[in-house]
Amino acid sequence: MTRAAIGIDPGKDGGVVALVIGASGIRCVWQALTRQVAPGLEPALMYRAAMDARNAIIDHYDEDAAYTITAVLERVGAMPKQGLSSTFAFGHGRGVWAGVVAGHGWAVKEPRPADWGRAILRNIPGSDQKAKAVMRASTVAGLDLMPPGCRVPQDGLSDACCLALYGLGADPP
Helix, strand or coil: CEEEEEEEECCCCCEEEEEEEECCEEEEEEEEEHHHHCHHHCHHHHHHHHHHHHHHHHHHCCCCCCEEEEEEECCCCCCCCCCHHHHHHHHHHHHHHHHHHHHHCCEEECCCHHHHHHHHCCCCCCCCHHHHHHHHHCCCECCCCCCCCCCCCCHHHHHHHHHHHHHHCCCCC
16 A cells, blocks of 8 residues: 655645655655645635645556555644734634545544654754754655745745655654
């Protein structure tokens, strides 16, 4: 049975990354920044993004191949000093992603940042989890942390990648 995972960093500056495991290792087959695929966190656009990620996984494998998809949706709460409207928007976005994932019937994991960080980033030097996530994600074939229009690595994509690695049970380098 072949495995695939879709990591979802549900924040406004989050991302979605689809990873597959094949003969050549782990590869990114689809990625998107939330603000590019669903500005304003519109549910229909978020659903379309999940479908695009799923279709990229299906296209990667033979049509006869058996595979499972695990969705990994980060479980986070409000940040200190975060305003009411941004907290509401974040909760809305996370709720829509949870509904989209449930609607697809995928297996779901919902780790806290500390949980996936401990599992995926344990051998990466440094103390800043965002920087460590960028370092780890940069080792995944096919992932572009600086998509068109970006001048720095996007931590929404690196976090989503690490979430997908967590879903695959991938060992750190």
